[in-house]
Amino acid sequence: MSRLIRDLCGVVIDEHKGYLIEQRLTPIADEYNCKSFSELYHKLRYTHDENFEQKVIDAITTQETLFFRDTLPYEALQYKVLPELIDAREKQVIGKTRIRIWSAACSTGQEPYSIAMVICELIPDVHENWDVQILATDISDEAIKQASRGEYSEYEIGRGMKPEMLKKYFIKTPTGWKVRDELRSLIAFRKLNLLKPFVGVGPFDVIFCRNIAIYFEPDVRKDLFKRITEVLTPDGYLFVGSSESLIDIGPQFKPLYHCRTVFYQPNKFANTTDTLTTVAAAT
Ligand SMILES: C[S@@+](CC[C@H](N)C(=O)[O-])C[C@H]1O[C@@H](n2cnc3c(N)ncnc32)[C@H](O)[C@@H]1O
Known part of the structure:
Protein backbone atom coordinates (compact mmCIF):
# COMPACT_ATOMS: atom_id res chain seq x y z
CA MET A 1 0.00 0.00 0.00
CA SER A 2 2.81 2.46 0.81
CA ARG A 3 4.24 1.94 -2.71
CA LEU A 4 0.86 2.78 -4.23
CA ILE A 5 0.63 5.93 -2.11
CA ARG A 6 4.12 6.87 -3.25
CA ASP A 7 3.05 6.42 -6.89
CA LEU A 8 -0.05 8.56 -6.39
CA CYS A 9 1.49 11.54 -4.63
CA GLY A 10 5.20 10.89 -4.06
CA VAL A 11 4.87 10.76 -0.29
CA VAL A 12 6.92 7.96 1.22
CA ILE A 13 5.41 6.47 4.34
CA ASP A 14 7.84 4.63 6.55
CA GLU A 15 7.13 0.90 6.88
CA HIS A 16 6.96 1.37 10.63
CA LYS A 17 4.07 3.76 10.16
CA GLY A 18 1.73 1.14 8.70
CA TYR A 19 -0.66 1.98 11.53
CA LEU A 20 -0.97 5.49 10.08
CA ILE A 21 -2.10 4.14 6.72
CA GLU A 22 -4.55 1.79 8.43
CA GLN A 23 -5.96 4.52 10.64
CA ARG A 24 -6.44 6.96 7.79
CA LEU A 25 -7.72 4.51 5.19
CA THR A 26 -10.13 2.46 7.28
CA PRO A 27 -13.09 4.83 6.69
CA ILE A 28 -12.43 4.68 2.92
CA ALA A 29 -12.16 0.86 2.98
CA ASP A 30 -15.55 0.81 4.73
CA GLU A 31 -17.08 3.25 2.26
CA TYR A 32 -15.95 1.15 -0.72
CA ASN A 33 -16.99 -2.14 0.94
CA CYS A 34 -13.47 -3.50 1.05
CA LYS A 35 -13.16 -6.30 3.57
CA SER A 36 -9.39 -6.03 3.80
CA PHE A 37 -6.58 -3.63 2.93
CA SER A 38 -5.46 -6.02 0.25
CA GLU A 39 -8.89 -5.65 -1.39
CA LEU A 40 -8.63 -1.87 -1.05
CA TYR A 41 -5.17 -2.01 -2.64
CA HIS A 42 -6.37 -4.03 -5.64
CA LYS A 43 -9.42 -1.84 -6.22
CA LEU A 44 -7.27 1.24 -6.06
CA ARG A 45 -4.50 -0.16 -8.26
CA TYR A 46 -6.66 -1.56 -11.01
CA THR A 47 -9.89 0.45 -11.25
CA HIS A 48 -8.20 3.83 -11.93
CA ASP A 49 -11.17 5.53 -10.31
CA GLU A 50 -10.09 9.17 -9.90
CA ASN A 51 -12.56 9.95 -7.10
CA PHE A 52 -11.39 6.91 -5.18
CA GLU A 53 -7.73 7.90 -5.68
CA GLN A 54 -8.50 11.45 -4.61
CA LYS A 55 -10.12 10.25 -1.38
CA VAL A 56 -7.01 8.23 -0.58
CA ILE A 57 -4.75 11.20 -1.35
CA ASP A 58 -6.87 13.51 0.83
CA ALA A 59 -6.78 11.01 3.68
CA ILE A 60 -3.09 10.22 3.49
CA THR A 61 -1.50 13.63 2.93
CA THR A 62 -0.60 15.74 5.95
CA GLN A 63 -1.90 19.27 5.68
CA GLU A 64 0.04 20.66 8.63
CA THR A 65 0.61 24.36 8.03
CA LEU A 66 0.24 27.74 9.70
CA PHE A 67 0.26 31.44 8.93
CA PHE A 68 3.73 32.99 8.50
CA ARG A 69 5.30 29.57 9.16
CA ASP A 70 8.83 30.03 10.55
CA THR A 71 8.48 33.86 10.32
C1 LIG B 1 2.98 19.69 5.25
S1 LIG B 1 1.97 20.52 4.07
C2 LIG B 1 2.97 21.97 3.76
C3 LIG B 1 2.12 23.18 3.49
C4 LIG B 1 2.89 24.50 3.31
N1 LIG B 1 3.73 24.47 2.13
C5 LIG B 1 3.71 24.84 4.53
O1 LIG B 1 4.94 24.77 4.47
O2 LIG B 1 3.12 25.17 5.55
C6 LIG B 1 2.29 19.53 2.62
C7 LIG B 1 1.25 19.70 1.53
O3 LIG B 1 1.72 19.05 0.35
C8 LIG B 1 0.61 18.48 -0.32
N2 LIG B 1 1.10 17.42 -1.23
C9 LIG B 1 1.46 16.14 -0.94
N3 LIG B 1 1.85 15.51 -2.04
C10 LIG B 1 1.75 16.39 -3.06
C11 LIG B 1 1.99 16.32 -4.46
N4 LIG B 1 2.46 15.21 -5.04
N5 LIG B 1 1.74 17.42 -5.22
C12 LIG B 1 1.26 18.55 -4.65
N6 LIG B 1 1.02 18.70 -3.33
C13 LIG B 1 1.26 17.62 -2.55
C14 LIG B 1 -0.27 17.96 0.80
O4 LIG B 1 -1.62 17.81 0.38
C15 LIG B 1 -0.10 19.07 1.85
O5 LIG B 1 -1.10 20.03 1.74
Whole structure:
Protein backbone atom coordinates (compact mmCIF):
# COMPACT_ATOMS: atom_id res chain seq x y z
CA MET A 1 0.00 0.00 0.00
CA SER A 2 2.81 2.46 0.81
CA ARG A 3 4.24 1.94 -2.71
CA LEU A 4 0.86 2.78 -4.23
CA ILE A 5 0.63 5.93 -2.11
CA ARG A 6 4.12 6.87 -3.25
CA ASP A 7 3.05 6.42 -6.89
CA LEU A 8 -0.05 8.56 -6.39
CA CYS A 9 1.49 11.54 -4.63
CA GLY A 10 5.20 10.89 -4.06
CA VAL A 11 4.87 10.76 -0.29
CA VAL A 12 6.92 7.96 1.22
CA ILE A 13 5.41 6.47 4.34
CA ASP A 14 7.84 4.63 6.55
CA GLU A 15 7.13 0.90 6.88
CA HIS A 16 6.96 1.37 10.63
CA LYS A 17 4.07 3.76 10.16
CA GLY A 18 1.73 1.14 8.70
CA TYR A 19 -0.66 1.98 11.53
CA LEU A 20 -0.97 5.49 10.08
CA ILE A 21 -2.10 4.14 6.72
CA GLU A 22 -4.55 1.79 8.43
CA GLN A 23 -5.96 4.52 10.64
CA ARG A 24 -6.44 6.96 7.79
CA LEU A 25 -7.72 4.51 5.19
CA THR A 26 -10.13 2.46 7.28
CA PRO A 27 -13.09 4.83 6.69
CA ILE A 28 -12.43 4.68 2.92
CA ALA A 29 -12.16 0.86 2.98
CA ASP A 30 -15.55 0.81 4.73
CA GLU A 31 -17.08 3.25 2.26
CA TYR A 32 -15.95 1.15 -0.72
CA ASN A 33 -16.99 -2.14 0.94
CA CYS A 34 -13.47 -3.50 1.05
CA LYS A 35 -13.16 -6.30 3.57
CA SER A 36 -9.39 -6.03 3.80
CA PHE A 37 -6.58 -3.63 2.93
CA SER A 38 -5.46 -6.02 0.25
CA GLU A 39 -8.89 -5.65 -1.39
CA LEU A 40 -8.63 -1.87 -1.05
CA TYR A 41 -5.17 -2.01 -2.64
CA HIS A 42 -6.37 -4.03 -5.64
CA LYS A 43 -9.42 -1.84 -6.22
CA LEU A 44 -7.27 1.24 -6.06
CA ARG A 45 -4.50 -0.16 -8.26
CA TYR A 46 -6.66 -1.56 -11.01
CA THR A 47 -9.89 0.45 -11.25
CA HIS A 48 -8.20 3.83 -11.93
CA ASP A 49 -11.17 5.53 -10.31
CA GLU A 50 -10.09 9.17 -9.90
CA ASN A 51 -12.56 9.95 -7.10
CA PHE A 52 -11.39 6.91 -5.18
CA GLU A 53 -7.73 7.90 -5.68
CA GLN A 54 -8.50 11.45 -4.61
CA LYS A 55 -10.12 10.25 -1.38
CA VAL A 56 -7.01 8.23 -0.58
CA ILE A 57 -4.75 11.20 -1.35
CA ASP A 58 -6.87 13.51 0.83
CA ALA A 59 -6.78 11.01 3.68
CA ILE A 60 -3.09 10.22 3.49
CA THR A 61 -1.50 13.63 2.93
CA THR A 62 -0.60 15.74 5.95
CA GLN A 63 -1.90 19.27 5.68
CA GLU A 64 0.04 20.66 8.63
CA THR A 65 0.61 24.36 8.03
CA LEU A 66 0.24 27.74 9.70
CA PHE A 67 0.26 31.44 8.93
CA PHE A 68 3.73 32.99 8.50
CA ARG A 69 5.30 29.57 9.16
CA ASP A 70 8.83 30.03 10.55
CA THR A 71 8.48 33.86 10.32
CA LEU A 72 11.97 34.51 8.85
CA PRO A 73 11.24 33.48 5.23
CA TYR A 74 8.40 36.03 5.19
CA GLU A 75 10.73 38.72 6.54
CA ALA A 76 13.25 37.85 3.82
CA LEU A 77 10.42 38.03 1.28
CA GLN A 78 9.30 41.45 2.50
CA TYR A 79 12.65 43.13 3.12
CA LYS A 80 14.96 41.52 0.56
CA VAL A 81 13.38 39.41 -2.16
CA LEU A 82 10.38 41.52 -3.18
CA PRO A 83 12.23 44.88 -3.03
CA GLU A 84 14.98 43.46 -5.28
CA LEU A 85 12.47 41.99 -7.69
CA ILE A 86 10.47 45.20 -7.79
CA ASP A 87 13.63 47.16 -8.59
CA ALA A 88 14.56 44.76 -11.37
CA ARG A 89 11.06 44.48 -12.86
CA GLU A 90 10.25 48.21 -12.71
CA LYS A 91 13.23 48.89 -14.97
CA GLN A 92 12.00 46.37 -17.54
CA VAL A 93 8.46 47.51 -18.23
CA ILE A 94 6.32 50.42 -19.18
CA GLY A 95 2.94 50.17 -17.47
CA LYS A 96 2.06 47.83 -14.63
CA THR A 97 4.91 45.93 -13.06
CA ARG A 98 4.28 42.19 -13.22
CA ILE A 99 5.23 39.75 -10.46
CA ARG A 100 4.25 36.08 -10.34
CA ILE A 101 4.51 33.90 -7.25
CA TRP A 102 3.78 30.18 -6.80
CA SER A 103 2.88 28.49 -3.53
CA ALA A 104 3.51 24.95 -4.75
CA ALA A 105 2.00 22.81 -1.98
CA CYS A 106 -0.23 25.37 -0.37
CA SER A 107 -2.25 23.04 1.86
CA THR A 108 -5.25 24.90 3.34
CA GLY A 109 -4.04 28.31 2.19
CA GLN A 110 -2.18 29.80 5.13
CA GLU A 111 1.01 30.03 3.04
CA PRO A 112 -0.39 31.93 0.00
CA TYR A 113 -2.47 34.23 2.23
CA SER A 114 0.65 35.02 4.28
CA ILE A 115 2.51 35.84 1.05
CA ALA A 116 -0.42 38.01 -0.09
CA MET A 117 -0.39 39.93 3.22
CA VAL A 118 3.34 40.59 2.85
CA ILE A 119 2.70 41.91 -0.67
CA CYS A 120 -0.12 44.20 0.47
CA GLU A 121 2.03 45.56 3.28
CA LEU A 122 4.89 46.28 0.90
CA ILE A 123 2.80 47.50 -2.04
CA PRO A 124 -0.30 49.29 -0.70
CA ASP A 125 -1.52 50.15 -4.23
CA VAL A 126 -1.05 46.57 -5.46
CA HIS A 127 -4.62 46.30 -6.78
CA GLU A 128 -4.58 49.56 -8.70
CA ASN A 129 -1.12 49.91 -10.18
CA TRP A 130 0.49 46.48 -10.20
CA ASP A 131 0.07 43.17 -11.98
CA VAL A 132 0.72 40.73 -9.13
CA GLN A 133 -0.65 37.21 -8.95
CA ILE A 134 -0.09 34.25 -6.69
CA LEU A 135 -0.81 30.74 -7.94
CA ALA A 136 -1.58 28.40 -5.04
CA THR A 137 -1.68 24.67 -5.77
CA ASP A 138 -1.99 21.41 -3.88
CA ILE A 139 -2.76 17.78 -4.68
CA SER A 140 -5.53 17.59 -2.09
CA ASP A 141 -9.03 18.55 -3.23
CA GLU A 142 -10.14 19.12 0.34
CA ALA A 143 -7.18 21.36 1.12
CA ILE A 144 -7.69 23.44 -2.03
CA LYS A 145 -11.40 23.83 -1.26
CA GLN A 146 -10.70 25.18 2.21
CA ALA A 147 -7.90 27.40 0.90
CA SER A 148 -10.18 28.82 -1.73
CA ARG A 149 -12.98 29.52 0.80
CA GLY A 150 -10.46 31.39 2.96
CA GLU A 151 -12.32 30.57 6.18
CA TYR A 152 -10.41 29.75 9.33
CA SER A 153 -11.31 28.74 12.88
CA GLU A 154 -10.05 30.63 15.94
CA TYR A 155 -7.58 27.78 16.46
CA GLU A 156 -6.14 28.12 12.94
CA ILE A 157 -5.94 31.90 13.28
CA GLY A 158 -4.21 31.45 16.65
CA ARG A 159 -1.40 29.63 14.84
CA GLY A 160 0.86 32.39 13.50
CA MET A 161 -1.53 35.20 12.62
CA LYS A 162 -0.43 38.64 13.73
CA PRO A 163 -3.24 40.67 15.41
CA GLU A 164 -2.67 43.73 13.21
CA MET A 165 -2.88 41.59 10.06
CA LEU A 166 -6.03 39.85 11.30
CA LYS A 167 -7.72 43.19 11.81
CA LYS A 168 -6.70 44.45 8.40
CA TYR A 169 -7.21 41.43 6.16
CA PHE A 170 -9.95 39.28 7.79
CA ILE A 171 -13.62 39.62 8.67
CA LYS A 172 -15.14 38.01 11.77
CA THR A 173 -17.72 35.31 11.08
CA PRO A 174 -19.90 33.40 13.60
CA THR A 175 -17.46 30.47 13.51
CA GLY A 176 -14.10 32.16 12.98
CA TRP A 177 -12.59 34.47 10.38
CA LYS A 178 -12.84 34.95 6.63
CA VAL A 179 -10.20 36.44 4.35
CA ARG A 180 -11.26 39.79 2.85
CA ASP A 181 -12.01 39.75 -0.88
CA GLU A 182 -9.18 42.17 -1.70
CA LEU A 183 -6.60 39.74 -0.32
CA ARG A 184 -8.32 36.71 -1.85
CA SER A 185 -8.33 38.36 -5.27
CA LEU A 186 -4.54 38.19 -5.49
CA ILE A 187 -4.59 34.39 -5.44
CA ALA A 188 -5.71 31.73 -7.93
CA PHE A 189 -6.19 28.26 -6.40
CA ARG A 190 -5.74 25.10 -8.45
CA LYS A 191 -5.25 21.40 -7.96
CA LEU A 192 -1.80 20.26 -9.11
CA ASN A 193 0.24 17.13 -8.48
CA LEU A 194 3.93 18.04 -8.22
CA LEU A 195 4.87 14.64 -9.66
CA LYS A 196 3.23 15.50 -12.99
CA PRO A 197 4.66 17.83 -15.70
CA PHE A 198 4.00 21.54 -15.02
CA VAL A 199 1.75 22.21 -17.99
CA GLY A 200 0.70 25.85 -18.45
CA VAL A 201 2.42 26.84 -15.23
CA GLY A 202 4.94 29.66 -14.88
CA PRO A 203 7.26 31.41 -15.26
CA PHE A 204 7.45 32.61 -11.65
CA ASP A 205 9.56 35.23 -9.91
CA VAL A 206 9.21 33.54 -6.52
CA ILE A 207 8.37 29.94 -5.67
CA PHE A 208 7.50 28.61 -2.24
CA CYS A 209 7.91 24.82 -2.22
CA ARG A 210 8.05 24.26 1.51
CA ASN A 211 7.66 21.16 3.65
CA ILE A 212 6.66 18.72 0.92
CA ALA A 213 9.79 17.53 -0.95
CA ILE A 214 11.16 16.12 2.33
CA TYR A 215 8.49 13.41 2.06
CA PHE A 216 9.64 12.36 -1.44
CA GLU A 217 12.30 9.82 -2.42
CA PRO A 218 15.69 11.40 -3.32
CA ASP A 219 15.27 10.92 -7.10
CA VAL A 220 11.73 12.29 -7.10
CA ARG A 221 12.85 15.27 -5.03
CA LYS A 222 15.78 15.93 -7.37
CA ASP A 223 13.56 15.73 -10.42
CA LEU A 224 11.03 18.09 -8.79
CA PHE A 225 13.63 20.78 -8.18
CA LYS A 226 15.04 20.33 -11.69
CA ARG A 227 11.56 21.02 -13.10
CA ILE A 228 11.13 23.93 -10.68
CA THR A 229 14.26 25.57 -12.13
CA GLU A 230 12.57 25.43 -15.53
CA VAL A 231 9.59 27.52 -14.33
CA LEU A 232 11.60 29.99 -12.24
CA THR A 233 12.85 33.20 -13.90
CA PRO A 234 16.68 33.39 -14.07
CA ASP A 235 16.70 36.02 -11.30
CA GLY A 236 13.80 34.38 -9.40
CA TYR A 237 13.84 33.07 -5.84
CA LEU A 238 12.99 29.69 -4.32
CA PHE A 239 12.02 29.11 -0.69
CA VAL A 240 12.06 25.62 0.81
CA GLY A 241 11.15 24.54 4.35
CA SER A 242 13.32 25.61 7.26
CA SER A 243 14.51 22.06 7.86
CA GLU A 244 15.24 21.48 4.15
CA SER A 245 18.36 22.21 2.14
CA LEU A 246 19.18 22.03 -1.56
CA ILE A 247 22.89 21.42 -1.02
CA ASP A 248 22.64 17.83 -2.24
CA ILE A 249 20.60 18.73 -5.35
CA GLY A 250 23.63 19.85 -7.33
CA PRO A 251 24.85 23.21 -8.55
CA GLN A 252 21.66 24.50 -10.21
CA PHE A 253 20.69 26.58 -7.16
CA LYS A 254 22.84 29.02 -5.25
CA PRO A 255 21.99 29.67 -1.61
CA LEU A 256 21.47 33.25 -0.41
CA TYR A 257 21.35 34.26 3.22
CA HIS A 258 19.24 37.06 4.71
CA CYS A 259 17.39 37.66 7.96
CA ARG A 260 18.89 34.43 9.40
CA THR A 261 17.19 32.39 6.71
CA VAL A 262 18.29 30.78 3.49
CA PHE A 263 16.62 30.84 0.10
CA TYR A 264 17.86 30.04 -3.40
CA GLN A 265 18.35 31.50 -6.86
CA PRO A 266 19.06 29.65 -10.09
CA ASN A 267 22.77 29.36 -10.59
CA LYS A 268 23.59 30.82 -14.00
CA PHE A 269 26.90 29.00 -14.16
CA ALA A 270 25.56 25.65 -13.00
CA ASN A 271 27.23 23.73 -15.80
CA THR A 272 30.75 25.02 -15.33
CA THR A 273 33.31 23.34 -13.12
CA ASP A 274 34.25 26.71 -11.61
CA THR A 275 30.78 27.17 -10.24
CA LEU A 276 30.67 23.76 -8.70
CA THR A 277 33.61 24.86 -6.61
CA THR A 278 32.05 28.25 -5.83
CA VAL A 279 28.78 26.71 -4.69
CA ALA A 280 30.56 24.13 -2.60
CA ALA A 281 32.56 26.92 -0.96
CA ALA A 282 29.44 29.01 -0.32
CA THR A 283 27.66 26.14 1.35
C1 LIG B 1 2.98 19.69 5.25
S1 LIG B 1 1.97 20.52 4.07
C2 LIG B 1 2.97 21.97 3.76
C3 LIG B 1 2.12 23.18 3.49
C4 LIG B 1 2.89 24.50 3.31
N1 LIG B 1 3.73 24.47 2.13
C5 LIG B 1 3.71 24.84 4.53
O1 LIG B 1 4.94 24.77 4.47
O2 LIG B 1 3.12 25.17 5.55
C6 LIG B 1 2.29 19.53 2.62
C7 LIG B 1 1.25 19.70 1.53
O3 LIG B 1 1.72 19.05 0.35
C8 LIG B 1 0.61 18.48 -0.32
N2 LIG B 1 1.10 17.42 -1.23
C9 LIG B 1 1.46 16.14 -0.94
N3 LIG B 1 1.85 15.51 -2.04
C10 LIG B 1 1.75 16.39 -3.06
C11 LIG B 1 1.99 16.32 -4.46
N4 LIG B 1 2.46 15.21 -5.04
N5 LIG B 1 1.74 17.42 -5.22
C12 LIG B 1 1.26 18.55 -4.65
N6 LIG B 1 1.02 18.70 -3.33
C13 LIG B 1 1.26 17.62 -2.55
C14 LIG B 1 -0.27 17.96 0.80
O4 LIG B 1 -1.62 17.81 0.38
C15 LIG B 1 -0.10 19.07 1.85
O5 LIG B 1 -1.10 20.03 1.74
